[in-house]
Amino acid sequence: MSFNGGVTDTNITCLTFSDEFIYAGSNRGNIFRAPVNSLPLGVENLKTVLPQSFTLQQNYPNPFNPTTLIRFTLNKNSFVALEIYDVHGRRISEPLKNYQPAGSYEIPFSGSNLAGGVYFCRLTVGGLSESIKLVLLK
Missing domain, CATH: 2.60.40.1930 (Macroglobulin (MG2) domain)
Structure with missing residues (x-):
């Protein structure tokens, strides 16, 4: 089982959280760990404005x-x-x-x-x- 700082697998099968980290597991046995405070907390709501002609x-x-x-x-x-x-x-x-x-x-x-x-x-x-x-x- 590898424990790395980046996701190389495209098939994530498990996500879990602790107070400090988020963990993602793949079907190939790899685990991704990242500090929670380094991840985006939301998605900015972008408004598409079409020119009013x-x-x-x-x-x-x-x-x-x-x-x-x-x-x-x-x-x-x-x-x-x-x-x-x-x-x-x-x-x-x-x-x-x-x-x-x-x-x-x-x-x-x-x-x-x-x-x-x-x-x-x-x-x-x-x-x-x-x-x-x-x-x-x-």
């Missing part, structure tokens, strides 16, 4: 019949795709697919030729997407 707001009115406004803001000039999907994931409308300058937009959407129910609006800008739920009352 656009904001999609809830449509108004919602529920709607037969028209609503879909509002969004672009922080920079971008290619924009605004798509409406039914609950089965089928795209039923694409009110906007164009390069747009930075600014605020209100895009009217009519559900006059659709059945009442739930629909989803997806805004895609520069490879990032946000979605909102639309409710059409008939």
Whole structure:
């Protein structure tokens, strides 16, 4: 049985603690020992912050019949795709697919030729997407 300061085995089968040390045993009979005060006590919580290049707001009115406004803001000039999907994931409308300058937009959407129910609006800008739920009352 070896007693070393570094783990060379990838199959650790046992961990035990004392007040001063942590011990790890492997299936090959090796034991790793390290002072408890030399080991990390936790994992830092890192937040991934994606650059906010656009904001999609809830449509108004919602529920709607037969028209609503879909509002969004672009922080920079971008290619924009605004798509409406039914609950089965089928795209039923694409009110906007164009390069747009930075600014605020209100895009009217009519559900006059659709059945009442739930629909989803997806805004895609520069490879990032946000979605909102639309409710059409008939």
